[in-house]
Amino acid sequence: MEPNETVSSTVATTSSQSPPEQSEAERAKWITLNVGGQRFTTTRLTLTNREPNSMIARMFDQDQLKPADQDAQGAYLIDRNGFYFRPVLDYLRHGRVVYDKNVNLQGVLEEARYYGLDGLVQQIIDIEQADVSLTRLDFIRTLVTSSHTTELRFQGVHLPGMNLSKLDLRNINFKFACLSHCNLSNADLSGCCLERAELRSANLEGANLNSAFVACADLQGANLKCCDLTSCSLENANMKGATLEGSVMEGVSLRVANLKSANMRNCSLYKADMAGANLEGCDLTGCNLAEANLRGANFKGARLEKLVAPVHMSQIDI
Template sequence: MRRVTLFVNGTSKNGKVVAVYGTLSDLLTLASNKLGLRACNLYNGKGGLIDDIALIRDDDVLYVSEGDAFIDPHSEGKMSDDISGSHTDWLTLNIGGRLFTTTRSTLVSKEPDSMLAHMFREKDVWGNKQDERGAFLIDRSPEYFEPILNYLRHGQIIINDGINLLGVLEEARFFGIEQLAEQLEVAIKNSHPPEDHSPLSRKEFVRFLLATPTKSELRCQGLNFSGADLSRLDLRYINFKMANLSRCNLTYANLCCSNLERADLSGANLDGANLQGVKMLCSNAEGASLKGCNFEDPSGLKANLEGANLKGVDMEGSQMTGINLRVATLKNAKLKNCNLRGATLAGTDLENCDLSGCDLQEANLRGSNVKGAIFEEMLTPLHMSQSVR
């Protein structure tokens, strides 16, 4: 078994004695753990690069670097004495427990107005604290500092996979490296894919339906289905709140108990659809076709279209017993031959609405606007108490 003593490149203090096993890569990993750095290279005492573990002998003294060139440890004292006079002096930073070796000119030259430049332009201006190895202590994240140091070295942004750009940006702002911060902001903006607002197709939605367990609530709030063909699909209990369903083909679709609150159904075709117990509060169905739809639930669950915009809709022949159309707008709508028995139409705008042939028995029309409405061929006579305006 061979034993060697490891020192951080450029120092001869706080060495670690370790046993040599396995490959050179294994020894570098061990050195990283023992010395708290990312070991990349091993040098002997004369600066020779060790590239094969077979070259290491028992009781060798080796110097570990993070990729930088060999620094003679015997020049350490001289460097400390001359540190204020030369802008090419080597120094070591302890960033969050990890050591980085660089030159003073690297920290000062590229971004002269940065915090790092002010910290290391002159000796002890900021009273920088050092650890027992002489490394300057800075309490920041080492993984985010590494790309910053490389930027100061060569002016390029090189960030390894898995490093969060937002973290590097925050460090750049902290150290006052403005040019890097601006470039990172652009890179972050460009890394976000543009939002896709294109409508979902029938094929995509059917695949979505098939992949969803039958007992799971299907949430489609705010999705864009504009112009999609969703005819004859089973869409029961689906939450379409605030979805864009304009110009959709929903003919003969089963929308029983679905939530269409504030959804856009303008120009959509829902002919023959099952709308038992549907919630369409404040939805926009202007110009839609709902001929022959069934809103009547035998169990007594009533469809709710309160406040809906139904201007110009065609609902001819629809079954709407007990439906709630309170304060809805049905101006110029066609409701010929509809069953509106027991419907709530209080405060509803029925101006110029065609209600001929409708059954309005027990319907509540109090406060509704029936100006120009057509009530011909009514199945049951309209009682005076049902309409007050």
């Protein structure tokens, strides 16, 4: 077989036999592209349907831009790297990134940006972020080679959904880290810095957060049931809808924190600083609020039944 007789479903070549003549409608439907010397045959619909606002869609939309020049065989000439165009074309066909291990994703990313394929760009970025994310095993390897007094810096790491349960994570810097939906149940986070960390819907049940710095963190919908939050700083934290039932929170700082609709049943809040906190609709049934600072706190709609110690109501805005 001659070299130019090879036939592929993706790459088009000429055959030794003359192809049958095509009708005008067929020629309008099927398009051959010459991308950096490699030929690809596809349909006009494939190029225009996935992302109609992209540059490549506008090139081959009959009502918009004029397509590129054509070679002697009628293929449209595109001065780009054909090696990276195959994953681009596959994306246009089925909407997913499919590539061989020997293909550099950075090359595909540059082609996606050139053709204006925003959806493909985002998929590649997501793949690259997932590839660089740490795993539980990576964490364990780091922990076993360091002392709990060693300052480990994981500031800004992206670890959504990771299982870090029962690990000794004392004194680690997780500032700005994304830990949403993480499993941190029964983990030791004492002395950790979780300032401005993303902990939405994270599971911290039974975790030790003694003396941790969690100011301005996002803990919406998080599970902090039966946690040790003694002397923990949660100033200005967003804990809307969080569950803290049965937690030890003596000396905790909740200044201007948002605890709207949170479940704080049976929590020990002895000497807690809750000045300016939003406790609207919060369930504080059975809590110990002895010597707690409640100045300016919003208790509208809060449940204050069966409190362990009496509260000075003159300092509560109801």
